Amino acid sequence: KAGVTQTPRYLIKTRGQQVTLSCSPISGHRSVSWYQQTPGQGLQFLFEYFSETQRNKGNFPGRFSGRQFSNSRSEMNVSTLELGDSALYLCASSLGTFSNEQFFGPGTRLTVL
Amino acid sequence: EDQVTQSPEALRLQEGESSSLNCSYTVSGLRGLFWYRQDPGKGPEFLFTLYSAGEEKEKERLKATLTKKESFLHITAPKPEDSATYLCAVRREGNKLVFGAGTILRVKS
Numbered sequence: 624k625a626g627v628t629q630t631p632r633y634l635i636k637t638r639g640q641q642v643t644l645s646c647s648p649i650s651g652h653r654s655v656s657w658y659q660q661t662p663g664q665g666l667q668f669l670f671e672y673f674s675e676t677q678r679n680k681g682n683f684p685g686r687f688s689g690r691q692f693s694n695s696r697s698e699m700n701v702s703t704l705e706l707g708d709s710a711l712y713l714c715a716s717s718l719g720t721f722s723n724e725q726f727f728g729p730g731t732r733l734t735v736l
Numbered sequence: 737e738d739q740v741t742q743s744p745e746a747l748r749l750q751e752g753e754s755s756s757l758n759c760s761y762t763v764s765g766l767r768g769l770f771w772y773r774q775d776p777g778k779g780p781e782f783l784f785t786l787y788s789a790g791e792e793k794e795k796e797r798l799k800a801t802l803t804k805k806e807s808f809l810h811i812t813a814p815k816p817e818d819s820a821t822y823l824c825a826v827r828r829e830g831n832k833l834v835f836g837a838g839t840i841l842r843v844k845s
Contacts (some may be wrong), residue, residue: 629789646838654831656832656833658833658835665835665836665837665838666823666833668781668833668834669837671830671831671832673830678828678830679831679832713779713780716833720830720831721827723768724782724785725770725782725831725833726782727772727779727780727781727782728775729779730778730779735753
């Protein structure tokens with residue numbers, strides 16, 4: 624069974640640009656959550672999507688947005704990039720909301736110059 | 737506000753030297769406590785979910801326990817391949833997890 628895949632794995636952008644990250648969940652999983660991981664703040668929840676609807680949202684500015692498609696694949700968009708957005712962005716998939724297990728992908732390493 | 741505190745920040749063990757990692761939490765309405773392992777450059781790998789005080793789960797050399805205020809991850813006779821960052825997280829609603837800062841474990845042969 625294939626795991627969670629994230630593309631691209633590495634990305635370099637400059638301040639002010641926007642970026643779109645993609646996540647393909649494990650087959651059959653309908654919930655996708657996004658997290659930001661930095662050395663200073665650790666892992667922080669961005670948002671969760673289930674059946675194409677945002678179910679939960681973390682404390683991030685509106686520059687961070689996401690969506691989910693009918694095949695459960697999800698994208699995350701960050702507009703007007705800032706230096707502080709440099710981080711590892713992780714996607715986690717699970718069967719549904721309140722699932723026992725969330726499985727993480729390898730992440731997308733975003734560097735903002 | 738939900739808080740998860742892990743200790744120690746870093747732990748160095750000799751191969752075979754058993755120890756425990758601590759995760760203390762404050763959350764109203766706990767709906768699960770999760771343990772993950774993360775290797776450098778990789779995403780977290782799921783280990784355990786615990787739901788109620790007194791619950792225990794085991795996997796190979798790892799055993800997780802839960803009380804009303806904290807969880808322990810016991811590592812019995814660790815091997816160098818157990819070296820990783822161990823993360824603890826709590827869930828209040830949906831699939832939103834609040835993570836601790838992690839414990840970096842190094843096991844020397």
